[in-house]
Amino acid sequence: xxxxxxxxxxxxxxxxxxxxxxxxxxxxxxxxxVKANAYxxxxxRVYSGLQSADxxxxxxxAEAERVRALGxxxxxxxxxxxxxxxxxxxxxxxxxxxxxxxxxQIDWLGAHKTHQPHRVFLKLNSGMNRxxxxxxxxxxxxxxxxxLPQVDEISLMTHFADADGPxxxxxxxxxxxxxxxxxxGERSLSNSAAILRHRALKTDWVRAGILSYGSxxxxxxxxxxxxxxxxxxxxxxxxxxTQQLQPGDTVGYGSRFRAxxxxxxxxxxxxxxxxxxRLAGSGTPVLVDGIRCTTVGRVSxxxxxxxxxxxxxxxxxxxxTLWGRGPHGTLLAIDEPAAAAGTIGYELMCALxxxxxxxxx
Ligand SMILES: *Cc1c(COP(=O)(O)O)cnc(C)c1O
Numbered sequence: 001x002x003x004x005x006x007x008x009x010x011x012x013x014x015x016x017x018x019x020x021x022x023x024x025x026x027x028x029x030x031x032x033x034v035k036a037n038a039y040x041x042x043x044x045r046v047y048s049g050l051q052s053a054d055x056x057x058x059x060x061x062a063e064a065e066r067v068r069a070l071g072x073x074x075x076x077x078x079x080x081x082x083x084x085x086x087x088x089x090x091x092x093x094x095x096x097x098x099x100x101x102x103x104x105q106i107d108w109l110g111a112h113k114t115h116q117p118h119r120v121f122l123k124l125n126s127g128m129n130r131x132x133x134x135x136x137x138x139x140x141x142x143x144x145x146x147x148l149p150q151v152d153e154i155s156l157m158t159h160f161a162d163a164d165g166p167x168x169x170x171x172x173x174x175x176x177x178x179x180x181x182x183x184x185g186e187r188s189l190s191n192s193a194a195i196l197r198h199r200a201l202k203t204d205w206v207r208a209g210i211l212s213y214g215s216x217x218x219x220x221x222x223x224x225x226x227x228x229x230x231x232x233x234x235x236x237x238x239x240x241x242t243q244q245l246q247p248g249d250t251v252g253y254g255s256r257f258r259a260x261x262x263x264x265x266x267x268x269x270x271x272x273x274x275x276x277x278r279l280a281g282s283g284t285p286v287l288v289d290g291i292r293c294t295t296v297g298r299v300s301x302x303x304x305x306x307x308x309x310x311x312x313x314x315x316x317x318x319x320x321t322l323w324g325r326g327p328h329g330t331l332l333a334i335d336e337p338a339a340a341a342g343t344i345g346y347e348l349m350c351a352l353x354x355x356x357x358x359x360x361x
Pocket of ligand 1: 033035079159190191192193210211217
């Protein structure tokens with residue numbers, strides 16, 4: 001028998017989550033963001049769940065090729081645009097739309113030979129200070145693009161830094177509205193947090209990433225139950241040992257956990273080499289046979305330990321849910337272990353390790 005750990009991907013939950021986004025912003029067209037191999041899920045594995053989207057957005061040209069190879073005929077958008085002039089040939093061949101966020105990308109387009117003019121998304125840096133033209137440079141970039149025969153429609157795009165928190169989007173929207181006020185073209189503003197929290201924004205296209213994958217963008221203020229989202233990835237393993245501790249006994253490397261009283265613990269076939277975060281300390285929630293328990297001691301490469309007090313019937317072979325769907329309809333949102341490790345659901349799903357076998361279910 002292989003080591004008892006596996007990941008399950010739930011494409012119909014992706015479809016459900018996209019439908020939730022659609023209901024939140026019914027007038028907008030929906031990009032399903034599948035960068036980073038669909039946030040670690042595998043583009044091919046979630047593909048059946050993406051069918052209701054109006055387009056697929058990603059970063060990597062090889063991923064764009066995979067999406068076209070799967071038969072996707074609707075729009076595909078490169079969120080960071082092209083990385084060198086040559087990439088434009090693939091855009092022409094596969095009909096990829098692409099972001100334009102710096103001057104060299106406009107130069108490359110001007111020198112590109114194509115029969116089919118390209119649809120571009122001109123990116124404004126409205127305050128994130130990552131990608132995009134500064135407000136003072138945006139309109140001249142638009143005019144340059146507009147003069148190119150290689151360019152078809154120009155859409156207008158920006159990205160929010162604080163859609164998930166108290167700062168909100170107001171200041172960035174004010175910059176965007178001011179700079180783009182009389183420019184024609186479709187607008188694309190909202191990420192997941194803005195789709196859920198700032199529904200009244202005027203945006204022709206929204207970009208749904210993390211919400212599609214069953215993580216709440218504003219956890220812990222809200223959880224997935226609040227937003228009506230479903231987990232799309234389950235990481236589950238089994239107990240491969242149990243130990244009976246006496247008062248004073250410790251668990252794991254560094255002896256970081258010490259039993260105060262007699263305590264039965266289980267050893268789970270999951271460690272940081274599977275993608276479980278080592279920084280998740282004692283007290284991180286897991287499900288054993290669907291019952292909430294907590295970890296004890298340090299996560300090691302291949303194992304972690306859990307306090308079995310809530311589930312005395314647990315034994316070698318008992319099912320342990322690290323995140324996602326547990327037995328009998330139980331759930332553990334990926335946001336919980338992520339928060340316990342001081343990180344976000346995004347990072348855990350993207351970091352699922354290569355050695356974990358994955359099935360679609
Ligand atoms: C990743 C990304 C998104 C999706 O963000 P989520 O928070 O996962 O919804 C949207 N727009 C851009 C430009 C991105 O890079």
